[in-house]
Amino acid sequence: MAGNVxxxxxxxxxxxxxxxxxxxxxxxxVLISIALxxxxxxLLLPLxxxxxxxxxxxxxxxxxxxxxxxxxxxxxLTLLVAAISxxxxxxxxxxxxxxIAKFNFRGKSLLITLIDLPFSVSPVVAxxxxxxxxxxxxxxxxxLQDHPLHLFGREYxxxxxxAIPGIVxxxxxxxxxxxxxxxxxxxxxxxxxxxxAALTLGASGWTTFWHVTLPSVKWGLxxxxxxxxxxxxxxxxxxxxxxxHIIGQTETMPLRIQGLYEGGTAASGSAAFAVASLLAxxxxxxxxxxxxxxxxxxxxxELAQQALAPVRQDPVFQKPEDFR
Amino acid sequence: xxTRKFNALPGFGLTMGVTVxxxxxxxxIPFAGLVVRACGLNxxxxxxxxxxxxxxxxxxxxxxxxxxxxxxxxxxxxxxxWVLVRYEFPGxxxxxxxxxxxFALPTAVAGLTLANMFAVNGWxxxxxxxxxxxxxxxxxxxxxxxxxxxxxxxxxxLQPVLxxxxxxxxxAAATLGAGRMRTFVSVIAPTLLPSILTxxxxxxxxxxxxxxxxxxxSSNLRGNEIAPFxxxxxxxxxxxxxxxxxxxxLLVFSFVLLAIINxxxxxxxxxxx
Numbered sequence: 361m362a363g364n365v366x367x368x369x370x371x372x373x374x375x376x377x378x379x380x381x382x383x384x385x386x387x388x389x390v391l392i393s394i395a396l397x398x399x400x401x402x403l404l405l406p407l408x409x410x411x412x413x414x415x416x417x418x419x420x421x422x423x424x425x426x427x428x429x430x431x432x433x434x435x436x437l438t439l440l441v442a443a444i445s446x447x448x449x450x451x452x453x454x455x456x457x458x459x460i461a462k463f464n465f466r467g468k469s470l471l472i473t474l475i476d477l478p479f480s481v482s483p484v485v486a487x488x489x490x491x492x493x494x495x496x497x498x499x500x501x502x503x504l505q506d507h508p509l510h511l512f513g514r515e516y517x518x519x520x521x522x523a524i525p526g527i528v529x530x531x532x533x534x535x536x537x538x539x540x541x542x543x544x545x546x547x548x549x550x551x552x553x554x555x556x557a558a559l560t561l562g563a564s565g566w567t568t569f570w571h572v573t574l575p576s577v578k579w580g581l582x583x584x585x586x587x588x589x590x591x592x593x594x595x596x597x598x599x600x601x602x603x604x605h606i607i608g609q610t611e612t613m614p615l616r617i618q619g620l621y622e623g624g625t626a627a628s629g630s631a632a633f634a635v636a637s638l639l640a641x642x643x644x645x646x647x648x649x650x651x652x653x654x655x656x657x658x659x660x661x662e663l664a665q666q667a668l669a670p671v672r673q674d675p676v677f678q679k680p681e682d683f684r
Numbered sequence: 685x686x687t688r689k690f691n692a693l694p695g696f697g698l699t700m701g702v703t704v705x706x707x708x709x710x711x712x713i714p715f716a717g718l719v720v721r722a723c724g725l726n727x728x729x730x731x732x733x734x735x736x737x738x739x740x741x742x743x744x745x746x747x748x749x750x751x752x753x754x755x756x757x758x759x760x761x762x763x764x765x766w767v768l769v770r771y772e773f774p775g776x777x778x779x780x781x782x783x784x785x786x787f788a789l790p791t792a793v794a795g796l797t798l799a800n801m802f803a804v805n806g807w808x809x810x811x812x813x814x815x816x817x818x819x820x821x822x823x824x825x826x827x828x829x830x831x832x833x834x835x836x837x838x839x840x841x842l843q844p845v846l847x848x849x850x851x852x853x854x855x856a857a858a859t860l861g862a863g864r865m866r867t868f869v870s871v872i873a874p875t876l877l878p879s880i881l882t883x884x885x886x887x888x889x890x891x892x893x894x895x896x897x898x899x900x901x902s903s904n905l906r907g908n909e910i911a912p913f914x915x916x917x918x919x920x921x922x923x924x925x926x927x928x929x930x931x932x933x934l935l936v937f938s939f940v941l942l943a944i945i946n947x948x949x950x951x952x953x954x955x956x957x
Contacts, residue, residue, distance in 0.1 A: 381851055381854040381855050381858055381867075382864075383864055384864075387864075388771060391763060391766065391767055391771075392767050392771055392773050394760075394763060395760070395763050395764045395767040395768075395779075396775075396779070398760045398763070398764065399764070399779050399782065401808070402760075402786075402831065402832055402835060403779075403782050403783075403785050403786075403835075404782075405801060405807060405808070406789075406794065406797045406798055406801060406832070407785065407789075407797075409797045409800060409801050409806075409807060410793060410796075410797045412807075413797070413800055448706075451702065451706075452702065452703065452706040452710075454699075455698070455699040455700075455702040455703050455706075456699070456702075456703040456706075458695060458699040459696060459699040459700045459703050460703075462693050462696075463693070463696050463700075465700075471703070471707075474707055474711060474712070475707065475711075477711055477715075478711060480889060480893075480938045480939070480941070480942045481893065481935065481938060482892070482893025482894075482895065482912050482931075482934050482935075482938070483893065483895055483896070483912075484893070484895045484912040484913075484915050484916055484931075485718075485893070485912075485915065485931045485934055485935060486714075488718065488915060488919065488927055488928070488931050489714035489715065489717060489718045490714060491919065491924070492714075492717045492718050492721050492924070492928065493713070493714060493717045495924070497924060498717075499717055499720075529710075532710055533710055533711070533714065536706075536710055536711060552693060555693055556692060556693070559692055559693070559694075560692075565693075565694035565695050568693075569695070587787075590788050590790075593790070594789070594790025594791070594792070594793070595790070596790060596791050596792040596895065596896035597791070597894075597895035597896050597912065600895075600896075600916070601916065601919060613790075614790050614791075614792035614793075614896065615792075617792050617793065617796055618792060618899070618900070621796055621900065629800075632796060633796065633797075633800075636792070636793040636796050636797070639789070639790045639792075639793050640789060640793055643785065643788035643789040643790070643793075644788075646788045647781060647782070647784060647785060647788050650781075650784065650788075651781040
């Protein structure tokens with residue numbers, strides 16, 4: 361996904377090739393109009409509609425909907441779930457990328473396939489997997505029921521399904537590949553020479569990672585984190601299966617939206633849109649950061665290309681060939 | 685890679701250990717649990733649960749709606765990718781950035797706003813419903829939601845291929861007397877075909893598993909139930925074996941599609957440089 365960087369070249373060939381390789385202006389503008397109409401109906405109207413409906417009953421109703429205790433509880437839960445699952449996925453993603461990008465070992469492509477696996481599983485099926493493990497009839501469900509946690513002389517029942525741990529697990533599953541997937545190609549592209557040099561100069565492994573590797577992959581990492589976070593906060597299907605929909609306790613923001621939508625009244629409808637407007641805003645911010653990062657990356661790539669112009673065959677800037 | 689002959693980098697054991705641990709706990713054990721439970725069903729029981737009339741209706745709707753949504757994505761996605769790469773027009777960069785919007789927007793929000801737009805008094809519904817075109821709470825609505833969700837796939841698969849397409853080949857075709865249409869059909873389209881098919885398969889695979897956006901815009905009554913919704917319904921009735929049987933069918937289809945996508949991507953990569 362990262363790296364649409366070759367726009368410049370296209371722009372140049374645009375100017376010189378007018379001879380029979382371009383459509384007539386009529387065809388061109390008809391095609392552009394159809395494409396824009398499609399974008400209007402499928403991208404811009406749905407987005408504008410979220411905010412129009414959210415503010416449809418006035419700003420007071422909007423604020424009242426957002427400060428409703430149950431909606432606030434949903435926001436807190438969504439933030440909590442993201443705050444747990446995103447950092448854990450970052451730890452996993454950085455480790456996986458380091459092992460996969462910097463070392464050769466057998467079974468690497470199998471490992472990459474397994475990491476990507478959650479992307480091809482329906483979110484509902486993902487949720488079901490955790491119900492099978494931790495539900496009352498599940499593999500570990502009964503054991504957990506019989507073994508409450510003893511802490512400070514009190515008994516705590518460990519609940520996973522229909523409770524917050526299940527929501528965290530389901531969220532982690534669906535967001536599992538994000539960070540690793542963005543980091544692996546970036547880390548492969550930078551090669552290992554710089555790290556080897558740092559180690560030769562006496563830096564420890566940790567110092568090398570912190571001062572050499574991390575700075576060179578920081579944009580890829582940020583990219584992975586924001587995508588992971590957007591999905592974690594917005595996940596619906598998998599969370600819906602394991603949550604139990606207890607209002608004010610196990611409802612995340614997307615589930616709260618569904619609850620309000622099914623409430624059926626005009627007020628609950630626009631309250632659903634009020635909560636939805638926050639998630640739409642999150643999506644816009646995510647897109648903005650993503651676009652900025654791609655722009656940043658394209659610029660750095662261009663600068664590197666200019667610096668390397670006389671020695672083009674430098675292996676550092678070869679494309680990573682064994683990813684996927 | 686050429687630089688790997690001697691590797692003094694530390695941390696392989698640690699990072700590999702963490703990776704395998706996370707993978708086992710988060711992915712392999714959950715998968716194994718589902719598979720073991722599915723194997724616990726006897727074949728006859730599994731077949732009855734996975735192929736009863738209601739399940740078959742759900743598959744038909746899921747695959748049918750996903751197919752039409754993927755077709756719509758191919759048509760509009762190819763057009764959009766073409767327009768974004770080849771033409772200069774006001775707002776091009778903005779549209780280019782917005783193509784990923786369906787990926788960034790939570791599916792629940794997508795379903796909510798689309799259902800509202802196409803409802804009787806919605807922005808589009810108030811013009812479409814009097815014309816007899818009912819979208820919200822019909823199978824057509826499901827196609828619309830799935831089209832929204834799968835939109836970026838075809839565009840993002842095609843864009844790099846279009847950018848690297850050599851203009852010289854088109855010039856040669858023009859020199860040899862081919863019209864623009866002829867050049868597109870016999871020169872450009874064959875080169876794009878593998879990528880278009882990859883985009884189709886990606887959008888189709890995504891649509892089959894989609895739940896969040898559909899559940900809002902579908903009436904979810906008999907005949908409007910997609911397979912993931914039926915799994916949810918079985919779970920709510922505490923019919924775990926029923927849910928597992930349906931889930932296994934969906935998983936098998938996902939994996940077959942994944943394999944097809946891998947083959948298509950390899951085929952497509954042969955066309956690039």
